[in-house]
Amino acid sequence: MTTIKTFNALHATQDLLLLGNAWDLLSALTLEKIGFKAIGTTSWGIANSLGYADGECIDFNRHLAIIKAITDNVNIPVSADIEAGYGSDTKTILDNVLRTADIGVAGINIEDSLKQQKGLRNMNEHCSLLEEMRMMLDQHGYKDFFINARTDTYFQTEQPFVETMTRAKAYVDSGASGIFIPGLIDHEEIKEITSAIDAPINLMSLPGLTNCKTLQQLGVKRFSFGNALSDTIIAYLTKNATQLVETRDTSFLYEK
Template identity: 75%
Template sequence: GELIDFERHLGVIKTITANVKIPVTADIEAGYGEDKETIVENVLRTADVGVAGINIEDSLKKQMGLRTMKEHCTLLSAIRMALDNHGYQDFYINARTDTYFQTENPFYETVNRAKAYVESGASGIFVPGMIDYDEIKEITMAIHAPINVLSLPELTNCHVLQELGVQRFSFGNALSDKIISFLDSNAAQLMELQDTSLLYDY
């Protein structure tokens, strides 16, 4: 939600890229900026710390709603041009659209935005919230770029998604939420029982 300072966010990304052996894609929300120039600069700074790509979304952060399609296409084109001009021709731009979170009857709006975003330089399209198998199949056939969906209780099986044409699957903060919930529960029990035996239950 862009609730931390971009410098801190960038520092975390830099630490991760310096300590793992696989390509890292960084989520930079809506770009951490109110104008195109700031967002493009933030993308370049993110590329400079060694990531292979970014997720960038079309949601507004200080109010509900989405950027207009034209505004977001202009931004994506500027990002792609800047990356190419700075030697990042293979940099992956995962263009996230929040149509399924913020619009009614989102499917056709999603298809239109996805096509426009790819034409504007996006490498792939991320559609969190889309769970209907028929819609997923239709969008993977309509868009000539990798489609990324988000794990939800109704959408969990990678093999099924692969058959539908999905090429990227994100589980967001579901795993970390589960781990934190487990830690919270066990810490509460430790304080209540004043006994560490539960740590050795397998």
């Protein structure tokens, strides 16, 4: 079974897929070692690890090199977070998607947020992009490549539920394999969306939205924690480095 088929199959079981979000090779290897079945890169975490803010501030080649290092060294499927595609025109975005597929990932996250200004890409334009993306991937031998269409309606619109439902249905019709809705936390809305959308729904961990068993009962098929783990690691590093400077004593580093 190919990595792409394996990754698709993980969305079709009774169990919710808990994706391990990695930001470098060490984090990816650790997540694989402790039992995660698939890895999703986190653009926020990768940006932080290189001293940048999130939002396509890194050169795409540099971003892709980190994803490739992960893909080359783990034996589980990897989904690449490529934000809005790292391009201002369709051709550049499609080229970047194909380059990402070529390094061996099983899927991508592609979002409908604009990067140079606030707001979402026009829905029809985004649907056209997804259609072209699916056609291109099929033509290059990447049939069933997992396109996880992220919509930022809950971050950027005043009536997110209605807009989410409309966009999610349109994105699936345009070739998306799954729909990623960060910011959605209301249980009734989650249940309505998972019932109405004929594709796996991916949610992101937030305060108040943390339990896989509960989400599985609501019909969610995939759950990720984004930059939460990398932020926790950075906070831990900062806390311990501060203690070293303040106490000038390394003994606590050896306490168990």
